[in-house]
Amino acid sequence: MRIPSYWQLLLLCPLVLAVWGCSSLTQPTDRTSEETTMFGPARMRIHPIFTQVKNFSGDSTKPDGIEAELEFEDQFGDPTKAAGTVRFELFSHAHNDPDPRGDRLHQWSGALLTLEQQQLRWNRTSRTYSFQLAAPSISLYRTYVLTAMFEKEGGGRFFSRVILQGLPTEKPPIGMPPTRPAVGSATQESPGGASASRPAHGAATPTSQP
Numbered sequence: 001m002r003i004p005s006y007w008q009l010l011l012l013c014p015l016v017l018a019v020w021g022c023s024s025l026t027q028p029t030d031r032t033s034e035e036t037t038m039f040g041p042a043r044m045r046i047h048p049i050f051t052q053v054k055n056f057s058g059d060s061t062k063p064d065g066i067e068a069e070l071e072f073e074d075q076f077g078d079p080t081k082a083a084g085t086v087r088f089e090l091f092s093h094a095h096n097d098p099d100p101r102g103d104r105l106h107q108w109s110g111a112l113l114t115l116e117q118q119q120l121r122w123n124r125t126s127r128t129y130s131f132q133l134a135a136p137s138i139s140l141y142r143t144y145v146l147t148a149m150f151e152k153e154g155g156g157r158f159f160s161r162v163i164l165q166g167l168p169t170e171k172p173p174i175g176m177p178p179t180r181p182a183v184g185s186a187t188q189e190s191p192g193g194a195s196a197s198r199p200a201h202g203a204a205t206p207t208s209q210p
Contacts, residue, residue: 041072041082044158046148050126053138053164065135066090066164069128070148079127081118083153086110088133093143093163100163101145108133113153142166 031039050069055062068088074080087109092102110131111117121129138144143166150158 039074039080041080041152041158042075044070044072044082044148044150045160046146046162047071047126047128048162050128051146051162051164053140053144056132056134063138063140065138066133066146068131068133068146068148069123069126070131070150070160071126071128072158081112081122082150083112083118084151085113086131086148086150088131089147089149090133090135090138091145091147093145101147101161105144106133106135140167141169 047069050067052067053063053065054067055064056067057064070086072080072082088107089104090106091100091104094100094102108131110121112121112129121131123130144164145161146164147161148159152158
């Protein structure tokens with residue numbers, strides 16, 4: 001029987017390592033129940049900065065929907081992933097009402113159950129799940145309430161709600177050139193109950209925590 005030479009064995013090593021590496025990447029190990037509890041999602045929120053009224057087509061300044069970003073955290077407060085289904089609902093804003101949700105205007109459903117759905121929705125930069133919610137009649141100059149109800153695979157649910165602040169519509173005085181308003185501002189309640197405004201690239205205001 002012919003014994004492979006030293007050089008033949010040396011050339012075969014990279015091939016064996018490559019095959020072993022690929023097989024280990026395509027076959028992830030299962031988590032134990034303790035690991036799932038420790039590193040699984042413990043809370044969820046609609047991200048108040050990245051969630052915005054947007055134009056998806058890019059061929060017009062008129063918005064045609066909402067880009068909603070869902071963020072999950074484990075018990076340590078670190079971003080994590082989740083599996084399940086989500087239902088978004090959009091409401092008009094009821095001013096001076098304990099429940100800011102007015103009339104329901106739109107609703108959408110989404111899922112994070114398969115590998116393809118996870119890869120499609122996951123944003124590596126923001127570490128959130130992205131959903132483009134089509135709403136052709138939406139306006140930049142109205143305030144809305146967006147809610148999300150997430151049903152976890154295996155049981156349990158999360159709820160989150162934000163207020164999407166509309167842009168001001170006041171006209172400039174006669175003789176003054178029009179100015180372009182800021183993209184939006186987020187208003188968040190302070191611990192003492194007062195409200196503080198801060199500029200933000202987006203108009204989502206969290207009103208509850210899961």
